[in-house]
Amino acid sequence: MRHDRLSVLTALESQGVAPVFYHPDPEVCLNVIRACARGGAWAIEFTNRGDFAVDLFGDLARELQKTDPDVILGIGSVVDAGTAALYLNRGARFVVSPCLVEEVARVCNRRMTAYFPGCGSVTEIGQAHELGCEIVKLFPGASVGGPDFVKAVLGPMPWTKIMPTGGVDPDEASIAKWFGAGIVAAGMGSKLITAAAVKAGDWAGIEAQVKQTVEAIRAFRESRES
Numbered sequence: 461m462r463h464d465r466l467s468v469l470t471a472l473e474s475q476g477v478a479p480v481f482y483h484p485d486p487e488v489c490l491n492v493i494r495a496c497a498r499g500g501a502w503a504i505e506f507t508n509r510g511d512f513a514v515d516l517f518g519d520l521a522r523e524l525q526k527t528d529p530d531v532i533l534g535i536g537s538v539v540d541a542g543t544a545a546l547y548l549n550r551g552a553r554f555v556v557s558p559c560l561v562e563e564v565a566r567v568c569n570r571r572m573t574a575y576f577p578g579c580g581s582v583t584e585i586g587q588a589h590e591l592g593c594e595i596v597k598l599f600p601g602a603s604v605g606g607p608d609f610v611k612a613v614l615g616p617m618p619w620t621k622i623m624p625t626g627g628v629d630p631d632e633a634s635i636a637k638w639f640g641a642g643i644v645a646a647g648m649g650s651k652l653i654t655a656a657a658v659k660a661g662d663w664a665g666i667e668a669q670v671k672q673t674v675e676a677i678r679a680f681r682e683s684r685e686s
Contacts, residue, residue: 462525463532463553468574469594471532472503472554473621473644476677479670480536480625480649482507483658489520492653493531495663499670503532505556505647514546521551534574536647541567548573556647558599560584565591576623580604582613585620595621595644602627607641614642623647630673632680639680648673 463471472478479496481504483489489506496504506517517535524531534554535547541563544555548571555568560577568575569592578599579585588596598604601624605612610622625647628638638646652673657665 462529465572465574468503468532468534468554472595472623475501475503475674476639476645476681477501477630477652477670477673478503478505478534478623478625478645478647479652480505480507480647481653482509482513484510484516486516486519486523488658489516490523491661491663492658492666493520493524493533494528495667496653496670497528497531499667500674501670502530503534503554505534505536505554508535508537508543508547514543514550517547517552518550525551538564540564544568556597558597560588560591562587562591565593578625582617585613585617585622589620595623597647598622598624598643600626601638601646607637610638610641610643625649630669630676632676635673635676635680639677640684 479501481492493504521533532553535552536556538544538555538557544564544567554574556576557564558578560579565575575593576595576597577588577593579588579596585596613620621644623645624643628634628646630648630652653666
């Protein structure tokens with residue numbers, strides 16, 4: 461398999477932002493995914509939404525493996541093991557949940573696939589670590605406690621890798637606040653890939669926004685190292 465667990469984790473941490481997106485039109489999806497990749501975000505989370513989302517995902521994954529093999533397409537909003545297995549069999553390279561689901565972790569571990577469970581407490585984060593989850597999704601990021609919660613967790617558990625979704629904006633101030641607290645990546649949806657840009661077919665605009673966000677994260681990290 462081209463994108464194994466380690467390469468997925470490395471790519472996600474390197475780009476720093478995981479675009480989160482869903483649209484029922486496959487051509488729109490492909491254009492958005494390719495725009496994100498051109499902007500420097502190769503790992504992209506497709507949202508599990510609707511009755512036939514798994515079929516749409518399979519079509520997208522099959523096409524991208526032929527035309528854009530460097531794209532790492534994962535699936536989000538998975539809440540049960542059966543759904544996780546369906547997506548894994550259709551080429552999902554990582555799985556994301558809004559909550560911690562032990563059965564999903566076990567399915568992903570059997571396939572050596574990265575699983576990012578949603579956690580809202582130190583207890584859930586500890587349970588995720590026991591299940592082999594390298595990165596935990598803080599969800600909903602702002603409501604759970606925001607950057608202060610991240611700092612509080614990293615005090616006694618400095619090995620924890622946190623990726624919040626919800627509350628992280630693609631601007632320098634928000635990036636500095638969250639990444640300064642110690643997150644390794646952030647999931648971003650409609651504020652990164654705006655409805656207006658999608659409706660207008662402004663793929664270049666989406667690419668530019670993703671590129672600006674990836675570069676802002678890189679610049680902040682470099683400023684902390686200097």
